[in-house]
Amino acid sequence: MSPLSLYIHWPYCSRICPYCDFNVTRDRQQASQRPLFEAILADMRRQADGLGPRHLASVFFGGGTPSLLPPDWVGELIDQAKQLFPYTDDIEITLEANPTDAEIARFAGFRAAGVNRLSLGVQSLNDDTLAFLGRNHSAASAIAGIETAQSVFGRVSLDLIYALPGQTPDAWEEELRRAAALGVEHISPYQLTIEQTTAFGRAVRRGQWSPPKADLAEDFYFRTLAVLQSLGFEAYEVSNHACGPSARSAHNVKIWEGVDYMGIGPGAHGRLTRDGVRHATVALSDLRAYTAAENPIESAMLTADEAEEEALMLGLRLTEGVALSRLPSLPIQEKAAPLIEQGFMELSAGRLRATPAGRVVLDRLLLELLS
Ligand SMILES: C[S@@+](CC[C@H](N)C(=O)[O-])C[C@H]1O[C@@H](n2cnc3c(N)ncnc32)[C@H](O)[C@@H]1O
Numbered sequence: 332m333s334p335l336s337l338y339i340h341w342p343y344c345s346r347i348c349p350y351c352d353f354n355v356t357r358d359r360q361q362a363s364q365r366p367l368f369e370a371i372l373a374d375m376r377r378q379a380d381g382l383g384p385r386h387l388a389s390v391f392f393g394g395g396t397p398s399l400l401p402p403d404w405v406g407e408l409i410d411q412a413k414q415l416f417p418y419t420d421d422i423e424i425t426l427e428a429n430p431t432d433a434e435i436a437r438f439a440g441f442r443a444a445g446v447n448r449l450s451l452g453v454q455s456l457n458d459d460t461l462a463f464l465g466r467n468h469s470a471a472s473a474i475a476g477i478e479t480a481q482s483v484f485g486r487v488s489l490d491l492i493y494a495l496p497g498q499t500p501d502a503w504e505e506e507l508r509r510a511a512a513l514g515v516e517h518i519s520p521y522q523l524t525i526e527q528t529t530a531f532g533r534a535v536r537r538g539q540w541s542p543p544k545a546d547l548a549e550d551f552y553f554r555t556l557a558v559l560q561s562l563g564f565e566a567y568e569v570s571n572h573a574c575g576p577s578a579r580s581a582h583n584v585k586i587w588e589g590v591d592y593m594g595i596g597p598g599a600h601g602r603l604t605r606d607g608v609r610h611a612t613v614a615l616s617d618l619r620a621y622t623a624a625e626n627p628i629e630s631a632m633l634t635a636d637e638a639e640e641e642a643l644m645l646g647l648r649l650t651e652g653v654a655l656s657r658l659p660s661l662p663i664q665e666k667a668a669p670l671i672e673q674g675f676m677e678l679s680a681g682r683l684r685a686t687p688a689g690r691v692v693l694d695r696l697l698l699e700l701l702s
């Protein structure tokens with residue numbers, strides 16, 4: 332039975348962060364969210380129809396802010412998935428959470444509902460930085476959230492954002508060391524990306540402040556690798572570091588390795604193989620349209636070339652790289668040769684991988700490999 336992962340998108344957030352361009356909506360708690368929730372359940376059932384026998388490999392609640400969901404609703408979604416697909420007891424079920432007091436109070440409920448891994452959006456352990464990032468929690472509540480999450484779930488990952496205006500690599504290293512000392516098994520440090528449609532995008536265009544230049548951003552990246560490695564974290568993906576293989580995000584590794592996943596909820600993307608052909612799916616992103624639609628999913632067949640290009644783009648994110656056997660028709664060895672010579676890539680045991688110097692400029696490498 333082929334594996335299937337589920338990504339469930341809950342779009343509401345208490346506040347919209349000035350850097351974020353995900354499909355999110357301010358939670359004003361005016362309208363009932365139950366119709367959207369029911370539409371997500373119906374979407375899961377409809378997409379499961381006709382998929383054939385599948386083994387449920389992982390579930391990931393992302394957002395938006397799924398920790399704003401009532402725990403019993405999370406339980407309903409997990410139960411529905413388990414009714415539709417066979418699963419084993421060691422299935423990884425992750426939920427993204429923001430560390431506000433109200434959400435921390437729900438952690439035990441999420442655990443009882445079946446969640447066994449928490450991805451906590453800490454972003455920073457400095458109050459000034461959190462204020463700049465427009466977050467609605469303090470560093471103290473982030474630390475309280477980590478401690479509670481550790482005791483409730485055991486498996487905890489932290490998201491942090493670095494390469495902020497005025498930040499130095501030394502200050503970032505100090506913050507990263509404090510985060511690692513909290514004892515989590517997984518850290519995802521993301522370099523701040525300035526998205527054009529966000530408040531940060533507008534501020535940078537108006538010249539109010541600027542992010543670090545590319546060479547300083549590279550210094551931040553290499554410092555991150557060195558510090559986390561010295562503390563026992565292996566970089567298994569461009570922005571993901573785990574204390575050993577069992578601490579990796581099984582869900583995300585499956586996505587990067589090309590396992591089918593069902594994307595459920597407004598704007599969610601998925602990849603499903605039907606009758607031997609891989610399809611790219613995307614759900615309507617507008618909440619009302621998604622809730623009202625009889626079928627909110629648009630689906631397009633991927634050509635063999637498109638599927639291979641995607642396998643290359645996702646596989647190269649992993650430190651272990653991508654197996655050449657997954658790229659039978661791309662002229663990849665020929666294109667990779669100069670990049671190997673320049674030290675950006677390596678080829679061994681039938682796998683092509685980016686070196687640390689290559690991972691920091693991965694977008695440029697992909698342009699050359701796919702040109
Ligand atoms: C979409 S958020 C959802 C998690 C949760 N709502 C939160 O804010 O913690 C997932 C992660 O993406 C990262 N992220 C979002 N926008 C980013 C940006 N412009 N630059 C860097 N990281 C970003 C943040 O670290 C965030 O934790």
Ligand code: SF4
Nearest residue numbers: 344347348351394395
């Ligand atoms: S970063 Fe998280 S909380 Fe902030 S707007 Fe994006 S999804 Fe919502």
